[in-house]
Amino acid sequence: MSESTEKKMVRLRSSDGEVFEVEESVAKVAKTLQDMLEEDCADAVIPITCVRAPILTKVIDYCKDQVMISSSSSTTNNPNERTEQERKAWGQKFMEGVDSSTLCELLVASNFLNIEGLLNLGVDKMVSMIQGKYPQEIRDMFNVVNDFTPEEEEEIRNQNAWAFERDPYYKKRSSSK
């Protein structure tokens, strides 16, 4: 497919039908795509069935950045190279403003495409969002529907009572008669 350009291009189709053309090196950041490309099915459009276009855009942004920082890493004095601190700050900025549903989609995408760095960023973000939250807060944040009956929920609470008691002087099972 490449006529005059030296760089080989790869086409990806999101679940909602949008096609993205990216350099092969960018696509190869995703281990899943790397495996596919090495098995030589580069000519076709690769369907990414579980990732919507806006999410895929974000994923591609991430991959492009990875290519940029690693492209010249073999040469000395790479201006794009980052210290540990800078990497952290960049990751935070990248995940800034990502809402709960986008975050879950990003996790699905990075898991499916096997992009470890992005998955770690997502997991960190997720942990910071749910740590120390009450179950109801987590449900509200991520639209988790509580499919327990009140009786079932109470039963599970009692089974794991140690996890739900915050105040040591809280009377256990005071809510149930």
Next chain:
Amino acid sequence: MARRGKQPMHVAITDNFKKLPNDVIQHILSFLPLKNAAQTSILSKRWRHLWKELLKHANILEFGQGLASTLTREEYADYLDYILLNHKADKIDTFRIFFYPGLAYTEVARKWIEIVTSKEVEEIDLNFRGNPRRDKDQGLVASRTLKFLPDCFYSCSSITSLRLTSSAFLPPSNFQGFTNLRCLYLCGVNISGETITKIIDNSLVLISLEINACGPLNETRIESNLLKRVTLDCCWYAMDTTLYAPYIDYLNFVGRLSDMPELEDVESLREAIIHVMDELGPIGGENLFKFLKELRHVRKLDLILKCYPRHLLRRAPNITFRNLRELELHCFISQDDSEDIRLFFTGCRFPRMEKFTIRLPSGNLTWVSGVQTTFIHEESQAFLQFNFRRLRQIKIINFMGREHEMQVLELLLERSPILEILVLEFEVADALTEAITNRLWSMPRASPAAKIVLIS
């Protein structure tokens, strides 16, 4: 049907986690504290068992007082059983329990200890005092837990930190100590001085030793080139203890004079907290002076005495604490005069002291002020001749403004030429009267710039 969710039914709700595979969720949960992760069990049916995977691999297993206070003994035991029997990892880094086994759970608890010691546990904290609020059959803890710990515990060489509370430490005859032990804390443990000596002698890395209400410790020999911190707190039958620790940094002794360890080569000591619990008799005083003499290199000293052995004045110790920067005395001004403190400074010199704190006894509200007893002993002349040349900060806690307290204050202010700040903490707001403030401001001060701060 009426779901419990608050959203109206016409809004399309999609569960954000819907497409996320279980293993990703479990990966996320593995970064949460166990308690937090377990709370996700009630999010929805899907989440009910997801967190449990964590239990199998956790290597920090802490079931401390917080947990114990929310469960009955039976529930606590069931829960621990459940976790330990399902635990899959080969290694446990930390294990902490707070549980009174009594007779009913002795075997169960021994089993737990067998499991964790077989997994190369490093930090182990076994508190068998249990929760007094829940357990009625308490009391004979020490005697009931005799012979309690299994032999595999005593041969567990992976232990680096051992905390043991309300138990008996009776190792088998082939006990070899714990080679990798760095920190030892014993509280309310029936242990012999000989066993402690054995533990100290056999560890290659022991740096911290804290023994609290243990015994009978007769003839304990604490001899180590590694020890940095030593606490001997209310141990029983602790006579003839010797402490030889050339690299010691911190020493805390609480107990009777007769149980004071004999100190040898402790010049590296920087901080000491000494609390003598008995009244100082004619013999005790000598012991105290001998002990204080060994502490003369410290930078920081907290001394808690009921009174200063003034009857020994003619043989005053004459100790100079060359390095001391901070001194704290508790209860040093007795009820009716300020003589103790004068005598103390006659016998002990602190040429480099910068910070001086007196903590007076609290809760003495019925004392009637106005009784004035001033006596300057001839022997105190030595005291009259020196100044607190480096003293920058004085603090008196539970100050009541009584006459003898004022006298002490006067003395200090007169002799501290570079004093920067004097802090008086009143125990009750009422004690801060106008008469006191007036007198305070009129006191002659060697350092006119010194600030006086009154806190009530």
